[in-house]
Every structure is written in structure tokens, then in C-alpha cells.
Amino acid sequence: MNTMTTIPSSTILAVLKRENFTCRRCGAKCPEHLITVDRIFKNDPSVEPGSLTTYCTCCHNEYFTDAPITDSIDEPLERREQFLLLLESLKEKGNFRKDQAKEICEYFNCKLGGSKIPTQKRLDIERSLRAKDAVDVLDTLEDAYYNKVKFVDGIVPPASYAAFIDAIPRYLSTSHQCDLNKQLRIIRGGCSTRLPGYDPIECYRYLLEYKMALESAKYTESEIMKNLVENVSQLDKASHSFDEWKNAMDRHRSQMLSSKLAKH
Numbered sequence: 001m002n003t004m005t006t007i008p009s010s011t012i013l014a015v016l017k018r019e020n021f022t023c024r025r026c027g028a029k030c031p032e033h034l035i036t037v038d039r040i041f042k043n044d045p046s047v048e049p050g051s052l053t054t055y056c057t058c059c060h061n062e063y064f065t066d067a068p069i070t071d072s073i074d075e076p077l078e079r080r081e082q083f084l085l086l087l088e089s090l091k092e093k094g095n096f097r098k099d100q101a102k103e104i105c106e107y108f109n110c111k112l113g114g115s116k117i118p119t120q121k122r123l124d125i126e127r128s129l130r131a132k133d134a135v136d137v138l139d140t141l142e143d144a145y146y147n148k149v150k151f152v153d154g155i156v157p158p159a160s161y162a163a164f165i166d167a168i169p170r171y172l173s174t175s176h177q178c179d180l181n182k183q184l185r186i187i188r189g190g191c192s193t194r195l196p197g198y199d200p201i202e203c204y205r206y207l208l209e210y211k212m213a214l215e216s217a218k219y220t221e222s223e224i225m226k227n228l229v230e231n232v233s234q235l236d237k238a239s240h241s242f243d244e245w246k247n248a249m250d251r252h253r254s255q256m257l258s259s260k261l262a263k264h
């Protein structure tokens, strides 16, 4: 993003919605691409929505050669966060579950590199959106994806793709990880109401990385749940600002990881 004046997140969201999360220049779309909001005219200092438009990273770098967006290792996480905003924005339209199911399939089709989730499974997803929130459904399917899809030399072998597709209804019908994700949302809610300087995207990223770090340190789901309820959900009450909370989270995360190491 250009460095003149920071564009407020509420304006970014309004412009993303106005342009349907699509690059105005080339038509690249979220979730396949990360879409950035920036000035229509390079040197215009205004941050009014009318002076702003959408760019994919490529188009942005081509136009703002002096202030390009560099590739970031966090991009998949940012794309996911942007995709959740897209799913949320669909709720403003009628029959939004059909559109949400379509977008969720598209999200996984992009990850699978050209393979397509079949219509029958899209209908399963649409059905489960009647009972569950879109974030829950996405989290559940991502669990299935990470458990079933194994890349070999950068491509998904057909057997691995089929295992993911087959697992979709089973994952959707159980509350797999649903409680964990719910707990993370409760913590985000606490942070957003209590902490000055709260940034929703950063908070989301912090908690997701925390959960993933614990998972890779071989904490079980129930241990992580217990830790979130008893410890992590207290940290926002003990902090006076979002920065303080992040520091507390960093300390707590190192404690958790080193105590797991000490046991082995």
C-alpha cells in the first residue's frame, strides 16, 4: 500500500465491497488473488472512497513502481482474512448461502490448482451453511484440506484430491474443531471491545498462528481448548492496549512451547 496517508480500514472494506473484491485493472479476484486498495492517481493524497480503487499485487506493482507491494510470507493468511470479509459482505444480498457456497468452492479450487469441487459437494456445503456460520464451514473444510491433501512435487495427486472431496460431507456433519474456532472468536471479541489500538486482521493472525504453533508442538485439541479458555482468554483482561496484549501473547506462546519441549 502507498505510504502517503494511511487509508482507514473501514474505507478499505467499503472500496473492496464496491469493487466486489476484484482488481479494477485486470479483473483478478479474491480469493485467488490478494486485492489491495490504493489511489486511482498516484500522487493524490486523498483517502476518500471516490479517489480510491482496487489493484491486485501485479497491477499495483506495475502502476506504483516507486512503492511496490513486496511478496509477503503472510500472504495466504491475508488472503484468507480478505476472503472472510468477502463471505461476510455476501450476507447483505438475498440467497447469500448459494453465493457463499460458490465462493468457498472457488477458494478450494484455487488451492487445488485447477481441480474443481463437484456440484454435489457444493450443494452439501450450501446446506451446511444453513446451520453453521460461513467461518465455521470454512474452518471445517480447511481442516479436511490439511488432513487429506498431500502435495507431491508441488501438485496434488488425483488420489489425494479425491480423498479430500470424499471427506467433505463427513467433516461438515461433525463439529470437528468447531469449538476451538468458536473459542478463538470469543477471544477476538474480548480484544476488540477492551483493547485500544485493536486491529482485527492482526489479532486474527496472532491467534491463528498461536493455535498452529501449539498444534505443531503436538498439543492435543483438548489441551489447546483448555489453554485458550483458562489462559489466553485472560490475557486481554490483563492488558491495557493491543500492543501490550501482543507482547503478553508472545511471552505466553514461548512458555507454552518451551514447557512442551521440557516434557520430552
Ligand SMILES: [Zn+2]
Pocket: 023, 024, 025, 026, 027, 028, 055, 056, 057, 058, 059, 060
Ligand atoms: Zn490486476
